[in-house]
Amino acid sequence: MYKETNKRSIVKGITWRFVATSTTMVIVYVFFGNIELAIATGLLESVAKVGLYWGHEKIWQRVKWGRKKIEPFNLWFTGLPLSGKTTIADKVYKKLEKLDIPIERVDSKDIREMFPNAGYSREERNRHIKRIGHLVQTLQKNSVSTVCSFVSPYHESRKMIREMVKNNVIIYIKADIESCKTRDYKGVYQKALNGEIEKFTGISDIYEEPKYAEIVIDTDSISIDEAVDLIVKYIRKHYVK
Amino acid sequence: MYKETNKRSIVKGITWRFVATSTTMVIVYVFFGNIELAIATGLLESVAKVGLYWGHEKIWQRVKWGRKKIEPFNLWFTGLPLSGKTTIADKVYKKLEKLDIPIERVDSKDIREMFPNAGYSREERNRHIKRIGHLVQTLQKNSVSTVCSFVSPYHESRKMIREMVKNNVIIYIKADIESCKTRDYKGVYQKALNGEIEKFTGISDIYEEPKYAEIVIDTDSISIDEAVDLIVKYIRKHYVK
Numbered sequence: 248m249y250k251e252t253n254k255r256s257i258v259k260g261i262t263w264r265f266v267a268t269s270t271t272m273v274i275v276y277v278f279f280g281n282i283e284l285a286i287a288t289g290l291l292e293s294v295a296k297v298g299l300y301w302g303h304e305k306i307w308q309r310v311k312w313g314r315k316k317i318e319p320f321n322l323w324f325t326g327l328p329l330s331g332k333t334t335i336a337d338k339v340y341k342k343l344e345k346l347d348i349p350i351e352r353v354d355s356k357d358i359r360e361m362f363p364n365a366g367y368s369r370e371e372r373n374r375h376i377k378r379i380g381h382l383v384q385t386l387q388k389n390s391v392s393t394v395c396s397f398v399s400p401y402h403e404s405r406k407m408i409r410e411m412v413k414n415n416v417i418i419y420i421k422a423d424i425e426s427c428k429t430r431d432y433k434g435v436y437q438k439a440l441n442g443e444i445e446k447f448t449g450i451s452d453i454y455e456e457p458k459y460a461e462i463v464i465d466t467d468s469i470s471i472d473e474a475v476d477l478i479v480k481y482i483r484k485h486y487v488k
Numbered sequence: 489m490y491k492e493t494n495k496r497s498i499v500k501g502i503t504w505r506f507v508a509t510s511t512t513m514v515i516v517y518v519f520f521g522n523i524e525l526a527i528a529t530g531l532l533e534s535v536a537k538v539g540l541y542w543g544h545e546k547i548w549q550r551v552k553w554g555r556k557k558i559e560p561f562n563l564w565f566t567g568l569p570l571s572g573k574t575t576i577a578d579k580v581y582k583k584l585e586k587l588d589i590p591i592e593r594v595d596s597k598d599i600r601e602m603f604p605n606a607g608y609s610r611e612e613r614n615r616h617i618k619r620i621g622h623l624v625q626t627l628q629k630n631s632v633s634t635v636c637s638f639v640s641p642y643h644e645s646r647k648m649i650r651e652m653v654k655n656n657v658i659i660y661i662k663a664d665i666e667s668c669k670t671r672d673y674k675g676v677y678q679k680a681l682n683g684e685i686e687k688f689t690g691i692s693d694i695y696e697e698p699k700y701a702e703i704v705i706d707t708d709s710i711s712i713d714e715a716v717d718l719i720v721k722y723i724r725k726h727y728v729k
Contacts, residue, residue, distance in 0.1 A: 263541055271512060275529065288516065300504055349630040361622040362602075381602040382623070389590040391630040 263303055317348055319387040320486045321412045322478070324396035325405060325457060326420030327449045328435060329427040331466045331474075335420060336396040338475045343394065346487050351386055353379060353395040367446040369401060376404040380411040387413055392486075400454040414486060418478060419460040423467055424449050504544055558589055560628040561727045562653045563719070565637035566646060566698060567661030568690045569676060570668040572707050572715075576661060577637040579716045584635065587728050592627055594620060594636040608687040610642065617645040621652040628654055633727075641695040655727060659719060660701040664708055665690050 275288050322339065324332040333354055340352045355364065362378050365371045376399055383393050399405055409415045427449065428436045439447030446452040462481060464474045516529050563580065565573040574595055581593045596605065603619050606612050617640055624634050634653075640646055650656045668690065669677045680688030687693040703722060705715045 267508065271529070275516075288512070351626060351630055358622075361619050361626075378602050381599075382626075385592060385602075385623075386626070386630065386632075389592055389627065389630065389632040391632065 263300070266299055266303060317390065317487060318414055319349075319390050319392040320414035320416060320482065321383050321387070321392065321408070322394045322416050322418060322482070323399070323405065323408055324394075324418045324420055325399045325460075327422055327424060327427050327454055328398060328447070329430045329433070330420045330422035331430075331464075331471065332396040332398075332420045335418075335464065335471055335474050335478070336394050338471065339478050340394040342475065342479045343392070343482060343487075346483075348487060349389075349391040351391050351393050353382065353393050355397065358382070367452070372399075373401065373404045373407070377407060377411075380408050383408070383412045398448050398454070400448045400452065402455050402458070405457060416462065416481070416485075417457055417460040418462045418464060419457045420474075421456075421463055421465045421467075426467055504541070507540055507544060558631065558728060559655055560590075560631050560633040561655035561657060561723065562624050562628070562633065562649070563635045563657050563659060563723070564640070564646065564649055565635075565659045565661055566640045566701075568663055568665060568668050568695055569639055569688070570671045570674070571661045571663035572671075572705075572712065573637040573639075573661045576659075576705065576712055576715050576719070577635050579712065580719050581635040583716065583720045584633070584723060584728075587724075589728060590630075590632040592632050592634050594623065594634050596638065599623070608693070613640075614642065614645045614648070618648060618652075621649050624649070624653045639689050639695070641689045641693065643696050643699070646698060657703065657722070657726075658698055658701040659703045659705060660698045661715075662697075662704055662706045662708075667708055 271288065275284075322336070324336045326332045333356075336354065337352070340350065343350050358379070361382070362375060365375060376397065379395060379397065383395065386393055399408075405417060409417070431437060435444060435447065436450065438444045439450040442451075444451075448454050462478060464477070466474070469477075512529065516525075563577070565577045567573045574597075577595065578593070581591065584591050599620070602623070603616060606616060617638065620636065620638065624636065627634055640649075646658060650658070672678060676685065676688065677691065679685045680691040683692075685692075689695050703719060705718070707715070710718075
């Protein structure tokens with residue numbers, strides 16, 4: 248994935264002008280100027296230079312200098328169940344897609360068939376996250392950026408992701424456990440409280456708050472759309488200049 | 489991943505010429521022509537047109553028309569263990585990488601950590617292939633082509649891949665079972681014959697020969713390098729024009 252830099256375009260303009268002006272001057276010199284001849288010159292050069300322009304373009308297409316490679320990044324949303332991770336990540340993904348960069352959404356709902364959730368022990372959760380890390384690596388190798396959202400409650404799995412991938416941005420979606428419970432449209436908190444779901448993060452399993460997060464979104468104090476804007480702004484500033 | 493078509497470059501040349509020639513003619517008309525003035529014209533236009541050229545370039549960078557999208561393809565190598573799949577696929581991958589298209593190698597050795605091999609029953613093998621199909625889909629969605637090599641011994645799993653992905657090219661690496669046994673540098677055939685490996689394709693599990701394969705390579709009659717050239721030629725003809 249490449250983007251033209253201003254420098255490249257300016258130098259391209261200068262080299263083209265050198266070719267085009269030399270041609271015009273030679274032609275005008277041969278004709279000696281007056282108004283009709285100026286028009287004739289214009290017509291003649293319009294024929295000649297279309298071909299030259301085309302050749303010039305083709306030569307530049309082979310020159311790699313001055314093209315900017317957009318480095319892939321990985322957004323990693325972490326937070327309690329129902330903190331709003333998926334909602335915010337979905338919206339961020341849609342906005343980033345419009346920037347015309349290759350980008351992939353990675354959420355439990357998207358990768359269920361690739362990596363079925365194996366279990367909820369600490370070891371199983373970490374193994375699952377590691378597999379997702381391998382997927383992100385494979386995508387990054389091909390210049391594809393990623394928007395991942397997983398509870399990922401443990402320090403070590405988030406650290407592992409940071410070590411595996413490039414340009415990792417941890418976004419901690421901070422929400423009070425009581426707020427999450429009130430948003431419980433899936434009824435999962437109630438089930439966890441009733442003991443119907445084992446090892447449910449926030450109720451019967453620990454959520455280790457990130458010590459290092461590039462962005463912290465406090466969902467109790469800012470709206471979803473404000474959070475989305477803030478994250479997109481960060482990405483535009485750091486990765487898609 | 490985009491490539492400039494000839495048509496786009498030619499039309500770009502024509503529109504630029506329209507801008508440049510109009511400018512030259514207006515300037516020459518204002519000056520009335522003679523040799524010194526022609527040079528002055530040239531100098532003046534060289535200053536003015538560099539800026540115009542640059543603006544023209546920037547506008548064209550926003551125009552999407554005439555850019556050719558390279559459609560991702562999936563090469564699927566199937567064949568008996570030690571038929572030469574991985575060797576040929578590795579070489580094909582290296583050659584295709586040089587075409588400057590995003591492409592990923594997918595082989596057991598590459599994806600072991602993402603999808604650990606779960607088992608060798610018909611159902612388990614098919615489930616494994618299906619996960620790989622999801623990976624290929626994810627990559628294709630981001631314009632990344634793939635070079636996959638798996639024994640994939642059953643009709644139904646190869647058919648499933650064909651239904652899941654775009655531009656699927658099945659390459660059947662045909663080798664006589666006796667030839668495979670003589671190439672048995674890993675000692676796996678010997679172990680299978682001794683009964684140390686269960687459900688080993690070709691010995692204690694069936695290999696269903698593909699009925700539909702875009703390319704069939706008979707390794708008993710052509711060399712590895714000939715096979716590689718043949719496959720690369722096919723891809724260049726059909727997918728990377």
